[in-house]
Amino acid sequence: MQPAAHEIDGLLLPLAPVLAKEADAILDLRELLMSKGHPGKCVRCFFQLFTAAGSVAMPQMAPLIAWLEANLEIAVRADGRMLESLPVKLGEDEDLEAFCIRSIEKVRFDRGFTARRVNLAFRYKAAA
Template identity: 80%
Template sequence: MQPTLEEIDSLLLPLAPVLAKEADAILDLRELLMSKGHPGKCVRCFFQLFTAAGKDVLPRLAPLKAWMEANLEISVNADGRPLETLPVKLRQGEDLESFCLRSIKQVRFDRGYVAKRVNMAFRYKVAA
């Protein structure tokens, strides 16, 4: 489901005063959410904000974090067929690289897929 302009602004406007140096990332994320742009770019913008935020700013990121976890997932595919989806769970103190490595390890070591190549990609959750 595409968020409304009011929802997007309620997620991002509280961040503008405290993350002014990250204005480009905030504006990029706003545009991505308004246009239902590439979900991987949304995650990248989120981590740019998350990494720049100090401990005092993290509570202001909580609504955006909750929205991302509720609306994005990781699709796992092999040989042109879907295998599973993983929830997007964003952890405090984690950067984008750590998040991706954790997700890859989960699929690589916790699963027994026999495909030579397993693809993972962020996507918006599919409405039931």
């Protein structure tokens, strides 16, 4: 089910005054969220905003962080089968690269998967 426009606008409109220079990223994220576009692109847009915001806009970012964490997850697959899903925890890393490295290390060092190649990908959570 597609999110309602008023729900997405409620998340993003508070960012506009404090992140005016990032208007393109806000609009890109709005379009992605409204259409349930590629979840990895949503996370990339989020980190573009998060990095630009710094600590100044953290109160305005909190609802967006909560929404993304509630609606996205990381799918862990190997050999054509689903192994597990990890929660998306935003706001703990300074940028997308640090987030990805933390997620990869969690799977690599905290799990005992025997597959030679394990793939991680963002996805929307299935409706309950």
